[in-house]
Amino acid sequence: MTTPELPPLEAPPEPKERVAHPIRSLRELIDYVAGKSLPPLPPDDGRITEPTPFPFLAIVGQTEMKLALLLGLINPNVGGILLIGPRGTAKTTAVRSLLNLLPQVERSTCFYGCLPEDIELGGIDAVCPDCAKKYGEGIPLTAPDPVRLVELPLNARLEDVVGGIDEHAAAHHRMRIRRGILAQADRNILYIDEINLLSDEIIDSILDAAAQGSYTVRRGPLAATYRSRFVLIGSMNPEEGRLRPQILDRFGLRVIVRGLEDASQRLEAYRRVNAYLANPRQMIAQFAAEMEAAAAEIKMARERVKSVRLPDEVAHPAIQLVQKMGVDSLRAEITWFEAARAYAAADNRDEVTLADLKAVAPMALRLRRSSYMTEYFKGQQGEEHEMQTLLEKFGKKKRPTKTSKKTRRK
Numbered sequence: 226m227t228t229p230e231l232p233p234l235e236a237p238p239e240p241k242e243r244v245a246h247p248i249r250s251l252r253e254l255i256d257y258v259a260g261k262s263l264p265p266l267p268p269d270d271g272r273i274t275e276p277t278p279f280p281f282l283a284i285v286g287q288t289e290m291k292l293a294l295l296l297g298l299i300n301p302n303v304g305g306i307l308l309i310g311p312r313g314t315a316k317t318t319a320v321r322s323l324l325n326l327l328p329q330v331e332r333s334t335c336f337y338g339c340l341p342e343d344i345e346l347g348g349i350d351a352v353c354p355d356c357a358k359k360y361g362e363g364i365p366l367t368a369p370d371p372v373r374l375v376e377l378p379l380n381a382r383l384e385d386v387v388g389g390i391d392e393h394a395a396a397h398h399r400m401r402i403r404r405g406i407l408a409q410a411d412r413n414i415l416y417i418d419e420i421n422l423l424s425d426e427i428i429d430s431i432l433d434a435a436a437q438g439s440y441t442v443r444r445g446p447l448a449a450t451y452r453s454r455f456v457l458i459g460s461m462n463p464e465e466g467r468l469r470p471q472i473l474d475r476f477g478l479r480v481i482v483r484g485l486e487d488a489s490q491r492l493e494a495y496r497r498v499n500a501y502l503a504n505p506r507q508m509i510a511q512f513a514a515e516m517e518a519a520a521a522e523i524k525m526a527r528e529r530v531k532s533v534r535l536p537d538e539v540a541h542p543a544i545q546l547v548q549k550m551g552v553d554s555l556r557a558e559i560t561w562f563e564a565a566r567a568y569a570a571a572d573n574r575d576e577v578t579l580a581d582l583k584a585v586a587p588m589a590l591r592l593r594r595s596s597y598m599t600e601y602f603k604g605q606q607g608e609e610h611e612m613q614t615l616l617e618k619f620g621k622k623k624r625p626t627k628t629s630k631k632t633r634r635k
């Protein structure tokens with residue numbers, strides 16, 4: 226990790242283009258904060274305050290994990306992030322600390338989740354009467370709202386995840402479907418810790434909903450369809466059980482999170498955690514300026530990423546590399562390209578370069594090769610060959626002498 230030579234924060238502000246921070250891009254900001262050392266903090270005065278997460282940028286090291294999470298915020302098309310590593314490597318801390326960096330999205334203000342695009346697609350009857358009236362009067366159906374972090378509890382039942390009969394309403398002789406966690410996660414982040422311990426039934430329903438962007442629940446005579454466009458973040462400790470390959474394939478970015486190896490980094494991590502435990506507000510204040518700058522950068526990068534181009538001469542060698550690696554899943558290059566676009570946007574550019582692809586390649590491409598599939602295709606080749614040989618003879622006139630001789634010998 227490099228620490229760019231930048232004026233320290235205490236220096237008098239220089240004239241700069243960007244108001245928030247003298248740093249040029251989100252990339253520089255991450256590197257800069259990683260190298261910042263914390264002054265000793267006075268102990269807290271003991272007042273109870275709102276629980277506030279550890280500042281994301283104050284996490285020591287773990288550059289790849291931080292980068293992957295930020296790329297997911299900038300471009301949801303990276304298709305989810307999987308953090309793989311032992312306990313105590315700040316995986317959950319990192320995900321929860323995204324809270325203060327989350328951008329805003331346009332969200333429906335209606336109970337039924339009506340959106341203007343429903344009307345564009347399905348006409349005025351596609352929304353509820355209230356929203357149809359509003360639309361007619363030119364009143365917006367959505368309002369800006371911060372992205373939320375929705376955590377899936379490990380003991381969640383399928384009913385909690387997809388939704389089920391509203392028992393409270395049923396007691397009053399009304400039948401209604403209650404929104405599940407997946408519907409609540411729409412346009413938010415869904416975090417699943419220990420994803421490898423979830424039941425197949427639940428994980429399949431989550432992955433299907435994430436892939437389709439919507440899902441339908443049927444309970445007796447009732448049915449309801451919900452939107453479910455979310456960024457999925459999963460974490461797992463491989464010591465506690467493996468993840469099925471087809472589930473692994475559905476995650477865009479994959480980060481192997483290891484413990485800090487550098488002794489001075491470990492000491493700095495210890496100091497920061499201690500400072501946070503002793504006086505969370507003071508500790509958070511130490512990083513407030515950078516966190517604010519990062520939030521502003523993410524907001525801008527989210528806009529910019531829409532216009533970041535991927536030139537053919539950059540895409541072609543990348544596809545060749547994926548093929549050379551023997552990766553079959555198309556998701557490899559989709560994720561790789563989308564992550565590189567987010568990376569370029571975070572660096573304030575609108576064209577992907579080979580260097581951008583290189584920077585994000587490991588997290589997009591690792592754990593994509595399947596030894597099972599390689600063996601399977603090898604076995605399949607034998608069968609394929611045999612079938613082709615048989616088909617060449619198929620339908621041709623039999624030469625009776627040879628066949629009859631063979632049969633007679635038996």
Ligand SMILES: [Zn+2]
Pocket residue numbers: 335336337338339352353354355356
């Ligand atoms: Zn409505």
